[in-house]
Amino acid sequence: MSRAEAAPGPARVAAGSPKPLWTLGLLRGELVTTFRRWRTLALLGVLAAVPVLVGVAVRIETGDGSSSAGGGGGGPAFITQITNNGLFLVFTALAATLPFFLPMAVGVVAGDAIAGEANAGTLRYLLVAPAGRTRLLLTKYATTMAFCLVATLVVAVFALAVGALLFPLGDLTTISGTRISFAEGLGRALLIALVVAASLIGLAALGLFVSTLTNSGIAAMATTVGLLITVQILDQIPQLHAIQPYLFSHYWMSFADLMREPVYWDDLVRNLELQTLYAAVFGSAAWARFTAKDITA
């Protein structure tokens, strides 16, 4: 009880004067809460398993000493180069996870962001704290983007570790055929990881918008992942080429252009523009919806 009496003094002074960095406390709490969940860790575990599986599979396949060059054509991009240079496992793993595993994980986290809190009833307590609706939404979006980055880095780092363990490292050959040093290759790998993470921004905004529409976390996650699958299918149908440039996943694979010499920027820039557009449209929609919503859960 003595501590209870000690507390009111400074607390009363602070009340009524929001500090300039007022979002950081909530953001830190949100990050801790997100990355402490078993579900988040399980998603990251699945993502970490992908490069391990690919690396081990390639190692077993080429273990008899035969060159993998003859197997070209199948599998994700860069897979044939892994045996020459472990660094290529990073590019392969990102190319393997970007179409589905990575966005699915992001869809789960984004879809659950608001709807999951509503489902658990914790949303009402955050709002009467008062977290502020705009502030909470921004925090949720920032956390989802942080998850995009962490998830991508988990894939990249595990791929690099497995690649270094199972295969030789060294100078590498770009798609254009020029040689670059290993250090520059590492730099490109990091850049590619950042571009891949940025590719998920649009989907994160879409998932957050879906999340404001329902009080069921599961429904929001399923809808977001369902939209992802639908868009991926639409992107494969040649007759729909007119709308394909506007699908958020259309330029995802452009990250490979960073491995050209010189770098071919057109599709990379288009991808980032498209992601920004999605973030603006669905971010605004989520804001409009969430700030006007009756919280009945």
Add this chain to the structure above:
Amino acid sequence: MDEVSATQPERAARGAEDCVIHTRALTKRYRGGQLAVDGLDLTVPAGSVFGFLGPNGSGKTTTIRMLMGLIEPTSGTARVLGHPMPRSSRAVLPHVGALIEGPALYGFLTGRDNLLRYDAADPTADPRTRGARVAAALDRVGLTAAAGKKARAYSLGMKQRLGLAAALLQPRRLLVLDEPTNGLDPQGMREIRSLVRELASDGTTVFLSSHLLDEIEQVCTHAAVMARGRLVTQGSVAELAAGARGRLVVTTPDAAEAARVLKEQAVADVVVTDDRVTGEPPERDLAEVNAALVRAGVRVRGFGVERASLEDAFVALTGEGFDVAG
């Protein structure tokens, strides 16, 4: 438009300056067309312990959610601590602790981490004192020993206590407690009641919704009763209970004879159960009634008026008792 119209309620609020909650014609119609709250004029005086009563589905929770800025009213105004809601949520809510429709916790976090998260959500909460305030709140609801356990392992009563602790993280001017003793054992209920009294004596206004009428009667100074989205009555508990008249109770071995005499003495609605005879007291002096009993040779063991309980008043007002309103 907004500026001009704002002055009118401003003046009204200044007239009722010591009102912590003040609503005028507050109405909520849900999208389905259902009228949940209908023209509510509620006034909660500062420093009171205010009991908010009503059958299930009478609009209590919708009202509380409108007061907390969670739901936008269809029409009418709500002012909390003198500011309009939900517009002034950011200024008002740091001074309000709330427990709404039961506690909600992150099961995968410990009790302490749950409180840290809720405290971090309040931009006015000082992060430097956060640890001390969380420890103090846990201590206040008796959860210090279980603070390190994951909240999903908590019993309903412990969750309820943790929810209360979240409402007590800062010194508050208003506490809104929706069914605070739900799921608590009798000992816990007593603790909550004494906590409410303690907070009220510190000057905190407590807005308490409960189904337990004797609980309201024990701790509340004022009460309001809702039924079918409308306010049936509000006032001090003493006034409300006085509205329902008490009953004359005579304890005697000669019950039949006593009943006859009482009817002669203009006592209405005489009911005999074993050695107890009860009835509605007449307007005349009760001493005369007693004298008449004695004159008739009735051996009287006990004679008196039982004060009406709040429950009697409540049933008289809402009629259907605790049936869910359609």
